[in-house]
Amino acid sequence: MGGDVPLDSAQVGGGTSSGLEAAPGSSSSPFQAGALVYCQVLLRGVVRAVKAMVVESGPARTVLACPAAVGIASSGEWAASLEACRGTSFECSCAEAGKSCAVVFYDVNTAALSFIALPGATDFKTADDELALPATDSLVDLFHGEAGGDFLIMQTDHRDVGEANQLYHEVTFGDKHDLFVWNSVLLLPDFLTQDECSVLIEAGDRSAHSGTRASTEFATQEGMSRLPVRFLDLEAQLLTTSIEKRLKRILEEQFPELCENIFGRRHIKDMNFSFWPGEPAVNRYMVGGGLNPHTDKRTFTINVPLSELGAFSGGGTVFWPQGQLGPQEHSKIDKQGGVLVRPCQGTAVLFNGSVTHAGRIVTSGIRHLFSASFNLWSLDED
Ligand SMILES: O=C(O)CCC(=O)C(=O)O
Ligand SMILES: [Fe+2]
Structure with missing residues (x-):
């Protein structure tokens, strides 16, 4: 896998x-x-x-x-x-x-x-x-x-x-940056296989066509829906559980210091997820669909583009440097600025919950994205 x-x-x-x-x-x-x-x-x-x-x-x-x-x-x-x-x-x-x-x-x-x-x-x-x-x-x-x-x-x-054989790549923005913690987005190429992306795309499409309740939080206009995985079919739900485990394993094995820094411990495999309501979700953007600038308000976000790059134009996630605006000042953002990240299918895009970002409007085709923001918690926490 x-x-x-x-x-x-x-x-x-x-x-x-x-x-x-x-x-x-x-x-x-x-x-x-x-x-x-x-x-x-x-x-x-x-x-x-x-x-x-x-x-x-x-x-x-x-x-x-x-x-x-x-x-x-x-x-x-x-x-x-x-x-x-x-x-x-x-x-x-x-x-x-x-x-x-x-x-x-x-x-x-x-x-x-x-x-x-x-x-x-x-x-x-x-x-x-x-x-x-x-x-x-x-x-x-x-x-x-x-x-x-x-x-x-x-x-x-x-x-x-x-x-060149490093396991991840870092996109930095702003004058100062610190891995994941400040003005820094991590990319894990090939985090999901093409088949796994297809499972989530197809489940998302079925859910959209059957009129499942979907959130449009932060959505720019009609044309975007977030389809909660818990309303998708069983295969997509099981796959999501394995994605969650995979993410914890990779973080623990490859980024132990980061885990210590953000979750307070190096071993996180046994910790539990506390997701933002409605997530994990498959975001589905049709023409005109996007997400306005926002922060995710959890410690950690993982987004994974599910569609191939050629399946849509426009799209991608735009990030703005941290520390320039207060938490509620997204409307002041210069939407022409920012750094666009538009990686290929299956690449995990990881960033912290205080980075302002937006889903850039799709201008043709359909863009699918797996998205989850979460904190990790453990029963044996003090
Ligand atoms: O569309 C994107 O790239 C961003 C998705 C996002 O920010 C979200 O679902 O919270
Ligand atoms: Fe977001």
Whole structure:
């Protein structure tokens, strides 16, 4: 099962392009538009070194153009061919007259970039497989024109190449961060298998179609429902019990210090869950559906995207730095800012209950998400 599979990869989502309006080449960013940079990208356990060109740079987030060969296909997998990447890749002209190459745009964490060439980095190429460099002006125009309407996500890793086998990945935001505790979201790739995701999606759909009572707490508008697992069929309920156990096991085995810090003990397998009412749930977002900024008010939240990335557009979870607003001030949030995390199916997204976050509106398709916020308690507590 997913939790027993070695977790050898990780992903980070990018921010919204509109949240990236720092002037190109702004003094707080080391990168200038047009600079060639390198980074590693990760998806489903595969690490790729990538040569990329800066389109817009900012202190925290940078928009990159990458060779289309590292694009993510509509299935959410690496695109094996340009064909598979169609819809997300763009033709642009190259510095050398008369040539063009296909690129994909991504938002990345600026900390993920370096000028140091990475071994085997994927290069920009023309359709005839010749090496070529995109022309900066053409990229900037393309990004603001065709690509700029929506952002694309790069799964990046800003650890050293040698550390690529880490079991989890951390997305940080805000000036200061501390693993899970402050401005930090943890991602566990492949936490659920594809089959497990399907079980929950199908049970959620059956429940939605049969008119089960569903909560719309925090929902932006019609089109979103939270379907409590306790109203789903038995298979989904049993699976959820095993997911709960899997999570405790992984936390205890891989994050003992974190457990001590947040639950007051290193051994948590025997502790009991106290969930937010109506959770665990399968959230179901149809077109127009999303969740307004909120906090989950429990110690710990686990969200797992159940749908494949290609099943919907829009969507993903946006996070805002902590400590800027009081607990009831969500309406003051600049919704254009924030860091978007939009990992692939089955990745567990873990964060603490005081992080403000929102479910970004789905613009096509249907997005399903497993969601549970909880405290842990034990009878032998003082
Ligand atoms: O849709 C999302 O990504 C966020 C879900 C969420 O925040 C919740 O269910 O409380
Ligand atoms: Fe939430």
